[in-house]
Amino acid sequence: MSETSQHEPIDNLHSENDPVPFASPASNTEAAYVTTPQDYDAILLTGFGGPEGQEDVIPFLRNVTAGRGIPDERLEEVATHYRHFGGVSPINEHNKQLRASIEAQLRDRGIDLPVYWGNRNWAPYLEDTVQQAADNGHTRLLAIATSAYSSYSSCRQYREDFARALIDTGLAGKVTIDKVRQFFDHPGFVTPFREGVEAALRDFSAQGLAPEEVRVLFATHSIPMTDAARSGPEELTLGEGGAYAAQHRAVGGVIMEQLRAAVPAWGETQWELVYQSRSGPASQPWLEPDVCDRIAELPAEGIKAVAIVPLGFLSDHMEVLWDLDEEAIEAAEDAGLLATRTQTPGVHPEFVTGLVDLIQERVAAVPAGDRSAMTDLGPWFDVCRPGCCENVRRGFSPAAAGLVP
Numbered sequence: 495m496s497e498t499s500q501h502e503p504i505d506n507l508h509s510e511n512d513p514v515p516f517a518s519p520a521s522n523t524e525a526a527y528v529t530t531p532q533d534y535d536a537i538l539l540t541g542f543g544g545p546e547g548q549e550d551v552i553p554f555l556r557n558v559t560a561g562r563g564i565p566d567e568r569l570e571e572v573a574t575h576y577r578h579f580g581g582v583s584p585i586n587e588h589n590k591q592l593r594a595s596i597e598a599q600l601r602d603r604g605i606d607l608p609v610y611w612g613n614r615n616w617a618p619y620l621e622d623t624v625q626q627a628a629d630n631g632h633t634r635l636l637a638i639a640t641s642a643y644s645s646y647s648s649c650r651q652y653r654e655d656f657a658r659a660l661i662d663t664g665l666a667g668k669v670t671i672d673k674v675r676q677f678f679d680h681p682g683f684v685t686p687f688r689e690g691v692e693a694a695l696r697d698f699s700a701q702g703l704a705p706e707e708v709r710v711l712f713a714t715h716s717i718p719m720t721d722a723a724r725s726g727p728e729e730l731t732l733g734e735g736g737a738y739a740a741q742h743r744a745v746g747g748v749i750m751e752q753l754r755a756a757v758p759a760w761g762e763t764q765w766e767l768v769y770q771s772r773s774g775p776a777s778q779p780w781l782e783p784d785v786c787d788r789i790a791e792l793p794a795e796g797i798k799a800v801a802i803v804p805l806g807f808l809s810d811h812m813e814v815l816w817d818l819d820e821e822a823i824e825a826a827e828d829a830g831l832l833a834t835r836t837q838t839p840g841v842h843p844e845f846v847t848g849l850v851d852l853i854q855e856r857v858a859a860v861p862a863g864d865r866s867a868m869t870d871l872g873p874w875f876d877v878c879r880p881g882c883c884e885n886v887r888r889g890f891s892p893a894a895a896g897l898v899p
């Protein structure tokens with residue numbers, strides 16, 4: 495066992511150049527896509543984790559923010575969001591349902607793969623789940639993280655936690671963890687959002703609003719500008735906000751394009767990308783504009799209604815239930831706007847089907863050209879390159895599911 499405590503970053507234990515086999519040899523490829531079929535023996539659904547009672551709230555927040563410089567006042571404030579809901583985040587329940595849905599879909603397709611579930615920040619912890627999988631004889635795990643985009647927080651941090659789990663359990667070298675590609679532009683992920691926006695636009699139209707009086711706000715988690723700039727592969731330059739912002743903009747654009755094709759008048763409805771749930775010290779720049787700040791400005795632009803689309807999230811967890819359903823909706827009321835928050839993928843059948851397609855695609859090593867992707871940015875890479883989504887503030891920690899030179 496490592497002496498490093500569970501939630502501290504591991505510094506310089508391995509350099510990215512050490513041949514520690516956190517990922518399968520198939521991942522050891524210069525190509526962006528794995529081209530040989532793989533015999534994975536289990537799926538590892540990896541969640542964020544959330545508290546399940548009032549007494550869990552502070553320990554959970556400590557796990558999330560360990561050594562991360564989040565001001566105490568911010569933590570106190572976030573604790574009240576959880577306390578408002580009895581100290582319970584619904585996120586664990588969502589992931590249990592998602593686990594069961596994926597397993598059922600695999601069974602329906604005659605694929606014999608068990609689905610394990612572990613979290614980064616709360617029980618069941620990833621290291622316990624990985625240990626359990628190993629105890630049951632599973633050594634080649636294919637992970638799905640409940641996070642669709644590229645950035646430190648939404649991709650690499652999950653990979654670092656895989657590596658940490660393998661190190662802490664002593665299973666590094668015996669168990670490998672690969673990960674399906676980031677799925678921001680997979681139709682299974684995009685379709686539930688498109689349906690949600692469509693329902694909102696129809697509803698506003700039925701209430702007599704003209705398309706140009708409606709604004710679609712695609713909302714996602716803000717991250718530090720330094721993380722955003724370093725999101726995605728080092729060599730890829732995708733403009734302000736890096737791959738993280740570019741992926742969100744591309745998905746928003748595709749959704750609005752599809753809706754315009756269905757109802758030409760909706761071409762008059764403008765959309766934009768906004769950010770939420772900022773933390774960190776005020777001195778540190780994070781992606782902007784904030785969703786509530788933008789909502790307050792919209793009446794002056796002739797807007798009468800907003801559709802708030804939680805594009806960065808997979809389920810109706812706390813970042814959605816509080817930051818959007820409470821705060822953003824209240825901001826809209828204050829601004830005199832009609833407002834609706836549209837659905838997340840949750841266990842939408844298309845989403846579950848899409849995740850199982852991603853598993854099958856990886857098992858069968860489907861050629862990139864035959865993979866489903868709705869934007870020019872995709873299909874995203876199977877295997878992260880060294881330095882992908884690097885965190886320049888925290889420095890290097892070993893990561894699984896990446897290229898092993």
Ligand SMILES: CC1=C(CCC(=O)O)c2cc3nc(cc4[nH]c(cc5[nH]c(cc1n2)c(C)c5CCC(=O)O)c(CCC(=O)O)c4C)C(CCC(=O)O)=C3C
Nearest residue numbers: 542544558562572583585641647648715717773811812813
């Ligand atoms: C990109 C991103 C996603 C989306 C990708 C993904 O889903 O993984 C996400 C999801 C989530 N974030 C969540 C909760 C929290 N995130 C925090 C803090 C932070 N998030 C960050 C980024 C992201 N976060 C960052 C850069 C920080 C600063 C500290 C750090 O560098 O780590 C904090 C600390 C307090 C605060 O600052 O708010 C909490 C409590 C929950 C659980 C909700 C529930 O319990 O229902 C979920 C799904």
Ligand SMILES: [Fe+2]
Nearest residue numbers: 647715771813
């Ligand atoms: Fe977060």
